[in-house]
Structure formats: C-alpha cells, structure tokens
Amino acid sequence: MDKFIQIWGEFNFSLETYNTLLMTIVPLVFAYVIGLPLGILCVISDKNGIRPNKIANNILNVVVNLGRSIPFIILLVMLIPFTRLLLNTAIGPWAASVPLTIACIPFIARVVEQSLKEVDQGVIDASISMGATDFQIITRVYLVETIPSLIRGVAISAIALVGYTAMAGAVGAGGLGHIAINQGFFRNNMSVAFIACILIVVIVQVIQISLEFTAKKVDKKNIK
Amino acid sequence: MLKLSNIHKKFNQNNSVLHALNDVSLHVQEGDIYGIIGLSGAGKSTLLRSIACLSSIDSGTITVDGIDIANLKGASLRNFRKNIGVVFQGYNLLMQKNVFANIAFPLLLNKTPKDVVEKRVNELIAIVGLQGKEKSYPATLSGGQKQRVAIARALATSPKILLLDEVTSALDPLTTKQILKLLKDINETSGVTMVMITHEIGVVSKICKKVAVLNYGIIEEDGLTSDVLQNPSSEITRTLLGKETLNG
Ligand SMILES: Nc1ncnc2c1ncn2[C@@H]1O[C@H](COP(=O)(O)OP(=O)(O)OP(=O)(O)O)[C@@H](O)[C@H]1O
Ligand SMILES: [Mg+2]
Numbered sequence: 001m002d003k004f005i006q007i008w009g010e011f012n013f014s015l016e017t018y019n020t021l022l023m024t025i026v027p028l029v030f031a032y033v034i035g036l037p038l039g040i041l042c043v044i045s046d047k048n049g050i051r052p053n054k055i056a057n058n059i060l061n062v063v064v065n066l067g068r069s070i071p072f073i074i075l076l077v078m079l080i081p082f083t084r085l086l087l088n089t090a091i092g093p094w095a096a097s098v099p100l101t102i103a104c105i106p107f108i109a110r111v112v113e114q115s116l117k118e119v120d121q122g123v124i125d126a127s128i129s130m131g132a133t134d135f136q137i138i139t140r141v142y143l144v145e146t147i148p149s150l151i152r153g154v155a156i157s158a159i160a161l162v163g164y165t166a167m168a169g170a171v172g173a174g175g176l177g178h179i180a181i182n183q184g185f186f187r188n189n190m191s192v193a194f195i196a197c198i199l200i201v202v203i204v205q206v207i208q209i210s211l212e213f214t215a216k217k218v219d220k221k222n223i224k
Numbered sequence: 225m226l227k228l229s230n231i232h233k234k235f236n237q238n239n240s241v242l243h244a245l246n247d248v249s250l251h252v253q254e255g256d257i258y259g260i261i262g263l264s265g266a267g268k269s270t271l272l273r274s275i276a277c278l279s280s281i282d283s284g285t286i287t288v289d290g291i292d293i294a295n296l297k298g299a300s301l302r303n304f305r306k307n308i309g310v311v312f313q314g315y316n317l318l319m320q321k322n323v324f325a326n327i328a329f330p331l332l333l334n335k336t337p338k339d340v341v342e343k344r345v346n347e348l349i350a351i352v353g354l355q356g357k358e359k360s361y362p363a364t365l366s367g368g369q370k371q372r373v374a375i376a377r378a379l380a381t382s383p384k385i386l387l388l389d390e391v392t393s394a395l396d397p398l399t400t401k402q403i404l405k406l407l408k409d410i411n412e413t414s415g416v417t418m419v420m421i422t423h424e425i426g427v428v429s430k431i432c433k434k435v436a437v438l439n440y441g442i443i444e445e446d447g448l449t450s451d452v453l454q455n456p457s458s459e460i461t462r463t464l465l466g467k468e469t470l471n472g
Contacts, residue, residue, distance in 0.1 A: 130330035221319035
C-alpha cells in the first residue's frame with residue numbers, strides 16, 4: 001500500500017488522470033458541436049430524407065469516409081502545424097485536443113447518423129402531415145425520438161476517445177496512456193503501467209455504465 | 225368538399241412502370257364517411273398519401289373546398305395541413321412522448337398557446353375515452369388505445385377531413401367495433417368528413433355512407449354503400465363481398 005501511494009505520487013497519477021479526462025471531455029464536446037449537425041445533414045439529405053440532395057449527400061459521405069479512413073496516429077502528426085497555429089504549442093493535453101477533436105468528428109457524424117436512422121419513416125410522414133417544418137422535424141422528432149440511442153452514441157464516442165488519448169499520450173500529450181507507455185512499458189516499470197491501465201479501464205467502465213443507465217432511464221419506448 | 229379529378233400516378237419499378245392510380249375521380253361530400261375499399265396493392269395508401277400531400281401525383285387535380293392542393297407549397301402548404309388529419313396504417317406515434325404530448329404535438333407545432341393546448345387535449349382525451357392515460361407512454365398501450373391516441377392527434381387541429389388508413393386491420397373484432405363506433409360518434413357530433421381506407425367489407429358496411437371500389441389503380445364502381453353492396457356491378461366487388469372467388 002505504501003508502495004502504491006509512493007508510485008501514485010511519484011508519477012503524478014492524479015494529474016495524468018485529470019489530463020486523460022480533459023482529453024476525452026474537451027474533444028468530445030467540440031466534436032459533437034460539429035459532428036452532430038453533420039450527422040443530421042447526412043440523414044436529411046439522404047434520398048429518403050426530408051431534404052433529399054444527392055450532391056450534398058455524396059460530398060458529406062466522401063468527407064466523412066475520408067476523415068474516418070486516416071489513421072489517428074498519422075492525423076496526430078499531420079495536424080501539428082495546424083495545432084501550433086491555433087494554440088502556439090503542439091504538446092500537452094490541450095494541444096492534443098485539437099487532433100482528437102478532428103479525428104472524432106467524422107466518427108460522431110456516423111454514430112449520430114445511425115441513431116437518427118432508427119426513426120420510422122411513418123413517424124416522419126405523420127409529422128409532415130401535421131405541418132411540421134424541417135427544423136421542427138429535426139429538433140422535435142429526430143433528436144427526441146432517438147435520445148436513448150444518441151446517449152449510447154456518446155458512450156461509444158467517449159470510449160473511442162479514451163483509446164485515442166493513449167495514442168496521443170505516447171507522443172507528448174500526457175495522460176494515463178503516456179504514463180503506461182513511456183514510464184511503464186518502455187522503462188520496464190510494470191506496476192506503473194498496470195496502475196495506469198486499471199485507471200483507464202475504470203474510466204471506460206464509468207462512462208459505459210453511467211451512460212447506459214441514463215439511456216435506459218430516459219427510454220420510454222422499451223419499457224417493461 | 226373533397227374532389228379528385230382524373231388522378232394518375234405511376235411508379236417506376238425496376239424497368240417496368242406501375243400505374244398505381246389510373247384516372248381516379250371521386251367526390252366526397254361534407255360530413256360523409258367515404259369508404260375506399262380494395263385488395264392489397266390496389267393503390268389505397270398511394271391515394272391517401274396523395275390527398276394528404278405526402279406524395280405528388282403525375283396528373284389530375286385534388287381540391288378541398290375549391291383549393292387545388294397540388295399547387296400549395298412551403299408555408300401555405302404547412303398551414304393548409306391543419307385542415308387534413310391523418311391516421312396512418314401503423315399508428316406512427318411518438319414513442320418517447322406520453323399520450324398527452326402526442327395529442328398536443330400538432331398544436332404545439334403551430335405555436336398554439338399553452339392553455340388552449342391543455343384545454344383542447346383534455347377535450348380530445350375525453351372524446352376518445354382515454355381519461356387517466358394522459359401520462360402513459362405508447363409502448364404501454366394496447367393496439368386499440370394507440371389507435372385512439374392516433375385519432376385524437378389527427379383531430380387536434382379540428383380538421384375538415386380525416387383520412388384513415390386501415391385503422392382497424394390490426395385490431396381484434398371487439399376493439400374494431402369500438403373504434404368504428406367512436407369514429408361514427410365523432411362524425412355525428414363534429415361533422416368531420418372522413419375518408420376510410422380499408423380492405424374489409426365489414427368496415428364499409430358498418431360505417432361508410434358511400435364507397436368506392438379500387439382495383440389496380442382503377443375505380444371499378446362507387447356510390448351509396450347500400451347500392452354497391454346489394455347490387456355489385458364489378459367482379460372485384462363480388463370478390464370483396466366473398467360471393468365469388470377470383471377463380472370463378
Ligand atoms: N414509393 C413507391 N415506389 C414504387 N412503387 C410503389 C411505391 N408505393 C407504392 N408502390 C406500389 O404501388 C402499388 C399500390 O401500393 P399501395 O401501398 O397504395 O397499396 P395498398 O392498396 O395500400 O395496399 P395494402 O392494402 O397492402 O396497404 C403497389 O403495387 C406498390 O408496390
Ligand atoms: Mg396500404
């Protein structure tokens with residue numbers, strides 16, 4: 001136990017846990033600000049959507065697929081100049097949040113799109129027949145009818161981000177991944193790597209369990 | 225009040241063209257309960273979607289009180305929609321909203337004041353007999369109750385015309401009887417014109433004053449229900465009546 005406390009202090013686990021959480025939450029929020037509207041646009045511009053638009057839909061799909069197909073580790077390096085331009089630095093958790101956000105946007109767009117597609121076409125027809133505007137269909141039907149699914153999507157995205165933070169950590173962002181890889185595995189300090197991994201697992205579990213609980217709680221469609 | 229003249233609608237189905245509505249003309253008078261009967265694939269839902277302005281027609285005109293609805297667009301179309309209530313084949317309720325919110329939905333869309341909404345929704349809940357279920361969610365309701373919610377929702381904006389697509393086909397005989405009685409009562413008290421789409425002759429004979437028989441997009445015959453059912457002039461009507469099989 002004493003050894004644990006000593007390791008905890010020496011490698012500053014509290015700070016790095018905080019950094020991992022920061023690199024998860026900050027990019028998650030920013031990526032949703034852009035990814036959510038993109039996901040909505042994908043759905044409404046689809047040929048069965050409320051505003052079918054083949055050109056816009058194709059462009060969106062190409063952009064999203066392109067974004068998703070670039071491996072994160074490459075994006076991380078590729079975006080260094082952009083991050084410098086934006087924040088004057090390319091190291092630390094805030095700087096890492098830039099590539100993390102960008103990597104997450106297309107991912108979130110798809111996750112949101114999948115959720116929104118769960119809405120039955122009949123419900124959309126019904127809303128149109130009741131005189132709903134496109135904006136009302138988006139905000140009052142699509143986004144409300146799929147809330148449980150959207151919450152589960154947040155969990156999926158957040159967990160994917162936790163994974164990305166470890167990669168970012170390996171190249172100077174800090175966080176638990178950084179401790180596990182640079183100070184644990186590379187220096188053959190297995191107890192340090194082990195504690196870092198356990199903490200990552202705990203973070204992932206907390207995200208999963210709390211959001212799944214919330215999704216179940218708000219879902220009025222699948223009530224027993 | 226509702227007049228369809230020479231409606232044509234074609235669908236392109238992998239290389240072939242399907243004439244889903246072929247020169248359909250109908251005249252529905254105010255206060256009528258007008259039945260449209262036909263077998264599966266006859267074009268009934270296509271016809272309903274056209275009247276509800278949910279899909280376009282290739283040619284012909286649809287007028288409601290003299291207004292050509294095919295020419296309506298944007299805000300004037302959205303505004304016009306409160307004149308037509310639709311009850312869909314599969315209820316199409318909002319599953320994350322309770323009964324009250326579902327019925328209030330069309331009113332809230334056009335920014336009706338809260339107190340007016342509350343009064344109107346309670347009125348509708350009483351009409352369809354769902355008192356005590358205001359806070360229930362659709363997932364916990366029976367088919368008949370869901371249909372009552374769908375009917376109340378369609379009536380919320382006090383439409384002139386109520387379009388009903390197979391409202392009883394998923395219900396048991398007793399519930400069917402109750403829903404038909406409810407619709408008949410609503411028609412008598414409020415005078416709302418109803419267009420009932422169905423494949424069940426029993427529904428037509430129970431509540432429809434007039435009927436049109438639709439077969440492969442063509443109106444085979446129409447007129448007063450009593451006349452059509454007693455002296456069917458087309459083979460398809462006899463088939464629907466169960467008097468004759470398609471193989472003779
Ligand atoms: N969007 C569409 N694209 C292509 N074909 C269609 C489309 N909608 C309907 N059809 C075709 O038009 C015909 C009429 O369909 P419709 O849904 O109106 O039939 P229906 O009388 O309502 O049948 P049911 O009793 O089974 O509901 C069918 O052959 C159907 O396959
Ligand atoms: Mg149908």
